[in-house]
Amino acid sequence: xxxxxxxxxxxxxxxxxxxxxxxxxxxxxxxxxxxxxxxxxxxxxxxxxxxxxxxxxxxxxxxxxxxxxxxxxxxxxxxxxxxxxxxxxxxxxxxxxxxxxxxxxxxxxxxxxxxxxxxxxxxxxxxxxxxxxxxxxxxxxxxxxxxxxxxxxxxxxxxxxxxxxxxxxxxxxxxxxxxxxxxxxxxxxxxxxxxxxxxxxxxxxxxxxxxxxxxxxxxxxxxxxxxxxxxxxxxxxxxxxxxxxxxxxxxxxxxxxxxxxxxxxxxxxxxxxxxxxxxxxxxxxxxxxxxxxxxxxxxx
Numbered sequence: 001x002x003x004x005x006x007x008x009x010x011x012x013x014x015x016x017x018x019x020x021x022x023x024x025x026x027x028x029x030x031x032x033x034x035x036x037x038x039x040x041x042x043x044x045x046x047x048x049x050x051x052x053x054x055x056x057x058x059x060x061x062x063x064x065x066x067x068x069x070x071x072x073x074x075x076x077x078x079x080x081x082x083x084x085x086x087x088x089x090x091x092x093x094x095x096x097x098x099x100x101x102x103x104x105x106x107x108x109x110x111x112x113x114x115x116x117x118x119x120x121x122x123x124x125x126x127x128x129x130x131x132x133x134x135x136x137x138x139x140x141x142x143x144x145x146x147x148x149x150x151x152x153x154x155x156x157x158x159x160x161x162x163x164x165x166x167x168x169x170x171x172x173x174x175x176x177x178x179x180x181x182x183x184x185x186x187x188x189x190x191x192x193x194x195x196x197x198x199x200x201x202x203x204x205x206x207x208x209x210x211x212x213x214x215x216x217x218x219x220x221x222x223x224x225x226x227x228x229x230x231x232x233x234x235x236x237x238x239x240x241x242x243x244x245x246x247x248x249x250x251x252x253x254x255x256x257x258x259x260x261x262x263x264x265x266x267x268x269x270x271x272x273x274x275x276x277x278x279x280x281x282x283x284x285x286x287x288x289x290x291x292x293x294x295x296x297x298x299x300x
Contacts, residue, residue: 001025001026001073001074001226002025002026002028002070002071002072002073002074003020003025003026003027003028003072003073003074003075003076003226004027004028004030004066004067004070004072004074004075004076005017005020005027005028005029005030005075005076005078006030006031006058006075006076006077006078006079006097006101007030007031007036007076007077007078007079007082008027008028008029008030008031008036008041008053008076008078009029009031009033009036009037009038009040009041009053010031010035010036010040010078010079010082011036011040011083011175011177011179011180011181011184011215012078012116012175012215012218012219013029013031013036013040013076013078013079014029014036014040014041014043014044014179015177015179015215015216015218015219016076016078016219016222016223017029017041017044017051018041018043018044018047019219019220019223020223021044021047021049021050021051022047022049023223024049025049025050026049026050027044027049027050027051027052028051028052028053028054028066028070028072029041029044029051029052029053029054030054030056030058030063030066031053031054031055031056031079032055032056032057032058032079033055034082034085035082035083035085035181035184036079036082038053040179041053052070054066057097058077058079058097058100058101059093059096059097059100063100063104064100064103064104064107067104067105067107067108067111068104068107068108071108072111073110073111073112073226074111074112074113074114074226075101075104075105075111075112075113075114076114076115076116076222077097077098077101077113077114077115077116078115078116079097080094080097080098080115080116080117080148080149080152081094081118081121081145081148081149083181083183083184083185088144091144091148094148094152095148095151095152098115098152098155099155101113102155102156102159102163102165105159105165106159106163106165111165111166112166112167112168112226112227112230113156113159113165113166113167113168114167114168114169114170114222114225114226115152115156115167115168115169115170116170116172116218116222117149117152117153117169117170117171117172117233118145118146118149118171118172119133119171119172119173119211119235119236119237119272119274120142120173120174120210120269120272121141121142121143121145121146121149122139122141122146122149122150122153122171123137123139123140123171123272124139124140124141124142124146124269125140125142125269125270125271126140126269126271126272128271131241131271131272131273132211132237132239132241132273132274132275132276133235133272133273133274133275134235134275134277134278135171135232135233135234135235135275135278139153142267142269143266143267146267152169153169153233156169157231160231166230166231167230167231168225168228168229168230168231168232168234169232169233169234170218170221170222170225170233170234170235170236171233171234171235171236171274172213172218172236172237173210173211173212173213173235173236173237173238173272173273173274174186174187174210174211174212174213175213175214175215175218176188176212176213176214176215176294176295176298177214177215177216177294177297177298178215178297178298180215180298186210186244186247187212187247187251187295187298189201190247190248190251190252191251191298194251194252194256199257199258199259199260200248200259200260201259201260201261201262202244202245202248202259202260202261202262203262203263203264203265203268204261204262204263204264204265204268205245205261205264206243206244206245206248206259206261207243207244207245208243208244208268208269208270208271209241209242209243209244209270209271209272209273210241210242210244210247210272210273211237211238211239211240211241211242211272211273211274212238212240212242212247212291212294213236213237213238213287214287214289214291214293214294214297216289217236217238217287217288217289218236220285221234221236221279221283221285224283224284224285225283228282228283228284229279229282229283232278232282234278234279234282234283235274235275235276235278235279236274236276236279236285237273237274237275237276237287238273238274238276238287238291239273239274239275239276240273240291241271241272241273242291247291250291250292250295251295251298
């Protein structure tokens with residue numbers, strides 16, 4: 001299978017690229033290297049597979065020609081709204097690159113598009129009685145990032161209806177794991193604080209909960225989405241809500257210093273967990289990495 005991964009040098013993209021190369025697929029990793037790094041692909045390069053790396057913006061003029069030349073069976077778009085980059089600064093890039101991916105798929109034909117979306121941004125603050133969140137939950141985007149995330153999901157549906165571009169959109173929980181940047185999520189920030197011996201910062205009182213998903217589990221869902229879940233938005237999470245306070249305790253241990261409090265962020269969701277039921281049915285996927293086990297692989 002020929003696969004093109006937009007954002008292939010990023011945290012999630014590099015793990016996906018490594019898995020695909022290991023399985024013997026021909027992979028083109030496309031990354032402008034704003035938040036990604038070629039160092040993330042060091043492991044994939046040692047596997048001896050068919051990997052080509054292109055330092056290129058998916059919104060650049062050269063991108064359609066690259067897609068036409070490489071003729072992928074699947075395009076993964078993992079770089080719409082990279083973590084650590086304020087959505088206000090990247091909103092136009094998100095729409096530009098998403099449209100470029102969809103147009104390239106439409107022009108080439110017979111290309112599956114798989115997109116990773118932030119579930120928290122898409123669903124917003126969901127009442128406790130309606131959690132873990134199912135796909136039937138009404139979208140209630142939070143902030144600019146949420147609005148753009150919803151626009152991307154609606155673009156996918158429109159291109160499928162009007163241009164027969166097949167897609168699967170994965171609404172991901174908070175993905176964590178090795179190679180995550182300090183600004184890429186709370187696990188990455190806590191791991192950085194532990195390595196550097198500094199006091200981490202917690203927004204609000206730390207009681208807000210999230211659904212934490214180990215990166216290998218997320219990659220497995222992405223791989224399965226290449227052939228399953230067509231035309232659907234599929235939640236990919238553990239169904240377990242863990243507070244930020246509890247996360248710090250798990251990572252720092254009983255003797256860890258207390259995090260420094262800071263004001264709660266605007267649009268910060270209070271509680272969140274995703275139901276994996278649709279993923280089990282349509283992707284034949286379920287999470288297998290317990291949070292305590294996954295955190296051991298982060299390193300300190």
